[in-house]
Amino acid sequence: MKEIILTTFDWVPEVPRGYVRDIRASWAMEEAGLAYRIEGVPFKNRNKEHLENQPFGQVPWLKDGEFTIFESGAMLLHIAERSENLIPNEPIGRSQVIQWLFAALNSIEMASVPWSLFKFSNDNEETPGRENLNNFLESRLQRMESVLAEREWLVNDFSIADIAMSDVLRLVDRFGELSDYPACKDYVERATARPAFKKAYADQLAHFAMADRFNQ
Amino acid sequence: MKEIILTTFDWVPEVPRGYVRDIRASWAMEEAGLAYRIEGVPFKNRNKEHLENQPFGQVPWLKDGEFTIFESGAMLLHIAERSENLIPNEPIGRSQVIQWLFAALNSIEMASVPWSLFKFSNDNEETPGRENLNNFLESRLQRMESVLAEREWLVNDFSIADIAMSDVLRLVDRFGELSDYPACKDYVERATARPAFKKAYADQLAHFAMADRFNQ
Known part of the structure; x- marks a missing residue:
């Protein structure tokens, strides 16, 4: 069996640590019991080879x-296709997981990500566009609150849709913005309590901590 | 064969006409030669049944x-799975179309959508968060410009990835913001020149124009 390689940055500043998106893939592979190796590419100098693999750098x-x-x-x-426990085999459940993956x-x-760009830069100007953006996020959280109040996971058993959705909501929770949405908050806690998430999270922190040691 | 039903609003204001996302599905079904019927749900009163079908209203x-x-x-x-010309059968090409669909x-x-929320409300305040949002969009357009300068469609032949990407870029073009990105602009023109897009676009305009007549 060929080795699976997940490439992330060799180093990132403190702020994104624990939130870099390689965690979505490593979490899924931990859930699936797939062996993989982490590789690093330069954060500070994104070369041609990088852009060939990831066109947005x-x-x-x-x-x-x-x-x-x-x-x-x-x-x-892709990982779900290689696993037995991250997406249902039957077509209706499968389709529902895919739709919730896209929903996340x-x-x-x-x-949430554009909203976080304002939060990270401590921008609190209440301009009309900003109000639209805040309303956009709030209306979506209100609807997710209704959805998650009625179910443990998005589609029957835990799936890749829950990895994506809980990771997306985790960023909102980081700014304390899930306090009005207890079902969303509980869902994030339930998802991140899973051993596979904890392993992937600890590994990401260790990977960047190691880079600090080499950079000193 | 069972009938395919695509549900959109029964009416929308002028601004979103031609841009409501049912066009992505109808365009794909026109490309695939699948028969379908359009149904309308109330725009002004989004009821429980609506939320059961589309949890965000x-x-x-x-x-x-x-x-x-x-x-x-x-x-x-889903439509691509039912067609023969919107996603490759071989696994590598298939995977590439899926990744570009997610990229779009x-x-x-x-x-682009959060950026458009500011544009639609004529919000030109140059706050730090807004600058981040503008840079976010610009950096992505710059990269898409490099990608599209080298190819006609995202993955070999035209696919669902092109439907999604060109429809996403169409909104940016609406504000004249693709003028610095000629390859992106050409790509949108190439995609929207296809008979299947023209049919879906004309049908959407006609659907909402009909609603105006009934509402008078």
């Missing part, structure tokens, strides 16, 4: 035999 | 036999 990407995949959503789907990345994260 | 959703699917990305993948929705649209 971001991380992560995944190499699995003939496959080289960027985009965390595509990686999650296109309905929730589309609001 | 948005449109569209697709009913195809036992499948009910929201999220345009998930619909595109999670790397580009995550920047």
Whole structure:
């Protein structure tokens, strides 16, 4: 069996640590029991080879035999295909997991990441556009609150949709913004209490801590 | 064969017309030669049944036999599975189309839609967060410009990834913001020149124009 390689940065500043998106893929592979190796590419000098693997100069990407995949959503789907416990085999459940995977990345994260750009820069100007952006995120969280109040995981058993959704909500929780959304908060706690998340999270912190040692 | 039903709003204001996301699914079905019917749900009163089909109170959703699917990305993948010309059969090409589909929705649209919220509200305040958001979109467009300068479609032949990506870029183009990105602009023109897009676009305008007549 060919080795799976997950590439992330060789170093990042403190702020993104624990939140770099390689955690979505490593978490899924821990859940699936797939063996993989982490590689690092320069954070400070993103070269041509980097852009060939990840055209936006971001991380992560995944190499699995003939496959080289960027985009965390595509990686999650690929890993799920190789596992037995991250997406249902029957077509309806499978379709529902895929739709919730897209929902995490296109309905929730589309609001949360841009909103976080304002939060990270301590920008509290109440301009009309900012108000629209805040309302965009809040309306989505309100709906997720109703959805998550009624279920443990998005589609029956835990799946790649929950990896994506809980990781997206984790960033909102980082700013304390889930305090009005207890079902969302409980869901994030339930997901991140899983041993596979804890392992992937600890590994990411250790990977960047190691880089600090070499850079000193 | 069971009928495919694509549900959109029964009416929307002028601004979103031609840009409501049911066009992604109808465009794909026109490309695939699949027969479908359009249904409308109230724009002004989004009831419980609506939320059961689309938990964010948005449109569209697709009913195809036992499948009910929201999220345009998930619909595109579903339609591609039923067609012979929207995603390759061989696994590498297939995986690349899926990654570019996610790229359109999670790397580009995550920047463009929030940016459009500021543009639609004529908000030109140059706050730090806004600057980050503008840079976010610009850095993504710069990278897409390099990618699209070298190819006609994202992965070999035209695919669902091109439907998603060109529709996402169309919103940016609407504000004249692709003028510095000629390869992106050409790509949007190439995609929207396809008969299947023209048909889906004309049908969407006609659908909402009909609603105006009934509302008078």
